[in-house]
Amino acid sequence: MKRNHYIIIGIICFVMTVGICVQVKTVDSLNTNSGVQSMAENKLRDNVLKAKEKYEASYEKLEKSMNELESLRKTAAADNNEATSIEEKISEANKLLGLTEIKGKGVVIELDDSKLVKSNEDMNDFIVHDLDLLEVVNELFNAGAEAVSINGQRIISTTAINCSGNIVKVNDEKLGVPFEIKAIGYPDKLYGALTRPGGYLELMEDDGVSVSISKSDDISLPKYNGVYQNDYMQVAE
Amino acid sequence: MCLTIGIICILLVSVVFVQVKTVDVIENSGVSTMRESELRSELASWKAKNEEIENTIKENEESIEEYKTQTQTEQGTLGLLNQDLQKAYMSLGYTNVKGQGIEITVSDGNKRVGYGDLLVLVNELKYAGAEAISINDERIVANTDIVDVQSKFILVNTQRVMSPYVVKAIGDSKYLESAINIKGGIKDELEAEGKNISYVLSDEILINKYNGNLEINYGE
Structure with missing residues (x-):
């Protein structure tokens, strides 16, 4: 034993x-x-x-x-x-070309990830994606915006809005929430177009993203902080 | 005897616990491999930007030199100014341009091509470094919008365009191709949705100028 x-x-x-x-x-x-x-x-x-x-x-x-x-x-x-x-x-x-700062009238839109995510719901619906920014910028131009910036990045003709992992990149610069989109243009027209029923902002809000938009007579947009690359194209007659 | 064995057992057990904890902590910080590749791409992108900006500074300095030496005559002054204007107009999309690039054809299949498809396609091309883009000869400029009208047709720059959509882009044709062709990319996506997409690369893509006028009336 x-x-x-x-x-x-x-x-x-x-x-x-x-x-x-x-x-x-x-x-x-x-x-x-x-x-x-x-x-x-x-x-x-x-x-x-x-x-x-x-x-x-x-x-x-x-x-x-x-x-x-x-x-x-x-x-x-x-x-x-x-x-x-x-x-x-x-x-x-x-x-x-966006090579100068610009001040004027327009609207300011703020987008933020929802704070109300419940654990059993899909996180994806509640955060602001690169595609959301692309759609909002597109709607702003459709409403007659003359110049747009997102968190200090001026949107120019070659600006790409994409993501790497969960981080949105604009002009190859990483941006985080909240997103502040400023647009120069006729304030009433921009505001009316962006807040119309069935518009993209409403869709985002229904999805749970925090959305706010306001008109302003005193908006200032930064200039584009990069350079235009014209290495591959040349003028054709 | 029993006491000794008991103490040894307690010691061994606690050593095991300490070790297991240590392993846990180390594995939590194990995301380092992902961080590293992210850092690498970050570094590459800053290096490319630095190269671009240094080239532009050099061009500007050459231009400054020219203004200092060639503006004694009216002809010289006008020549330099026109050259600068031409350059600015090329970037704005006010001139026809040519160069190497890609010509993509997207058309309705089982499903209709929507404005969102073109919006994403154009965005991908921009990300791949496209310097000029057009859709059915409508030049993409700074304030271009692409919208659906009653899910029947698409407006680009408020001009009506119809399937098949010919999307041309000038830039490094290999980059542009891989942006479209990448596994799970826009080509795969559109095809999976029942839309048609094909492309050809070319050394001589011709893109027409913008027909409208860019204006800033509400800002100074």
């Missing part, structure tokens, strides 16, 4: 020791792995930050060169009617 006890205790001890050895090994391998990964990650994070800072520095340089060009154009065109009219067209074109 006593001998049996010892054998059982012996077996238990053996199993536990083996268990501990396996565990120690696992922890070891996980540790080295994640150690290497977090080091690589930190380096990547560092490089991303550096690239971002570089972009900001470059952007200041770009602004400076654009301002200098503009004043050179103005000076060169100063005492020549034909030149002045071309210079004015260039300024107007830059405004239409």
Whole structure:
């Protein structure tokens, strides 16, 4: 009887020791792995930050060169009617290209993920998706919006609105909720079109997304903070 | 004797618990692999942006030099101004343009092609770096809208367009192709819904200019 006890205790001890050895090994391998990964990650994070800072520095340089060009154009065109009219067209074109800040009348729309998600419902219905932003921007242009921005990103002719994972990207910049969409245009018309029954905002609200829209006489939109890329196209007659 | 064995057992059990906990904690932070690939794509996109902006700064500096040296004569001044205007108009969509790219044909099949299909298609092309896009010769510009009218036809820039829709885009044709062709992408999606889509790549895509006029009346 006593001998049996010892054998059982012996077996238990053996199993536990083996268990501990396996565990120690696992922890070891996980540790080295994640150690290497977090080091690589930190380096990547560092490089991303550096690239971002570089972009900001470059952007200041770009602004400076654009301002200098503009004043050179103005000076060169100063005492020549034909030149002045071309210079004015260039300024107007830059405004239409979104290369200047713009202030005026319009509407401001705010979209936010619903705070009322119940655990048994599909999360997807309650959050704002890239497609939602695409539809709202499209409706704004349909209602005659002249310029639109989302969270500080100006919408230009080549702006893509997409997502990576759960994060929405506009002009390749990551944006998070709440989304503030500003549109310049005739306020009553924009407001009326966007709040019409069956409109996209109503659909979103029915889905549980938090939606608000208001008219304003004093909206300011940022300029496009990138550059137009014309590497593949050229003027054709 | 029994006491010793008891103590050993307690020790072993607690060591096992500690170890299991440690493993748990480590695995929770194990999303690191995903974060890393995300960081990589982030870095690549910033690098590309930096390259773009540096090229533009260089162009501007060359332009500044030209203005400083070539504006002594009226002819020189007008030449430079017209060149800048042309460049701005090209970006606005006010000129016909040509270059390498893709020509996609989307048409009604068992199901009708809706405005949303074209909206998403155009957005995908923009994401793939398209510099100019048109649908049935309607140029996509900054304030282009694409809408359905009573589920019968589609308006682009308030102009009526009908199936088949020929969507042309100028840009890196390989990028543009993969944006359409990617597994589970828009081509697969439209086909699964019973709509037709095909494309050809070309070195000489021609896209017509915008026929309307862009205006800003409510902002300064």
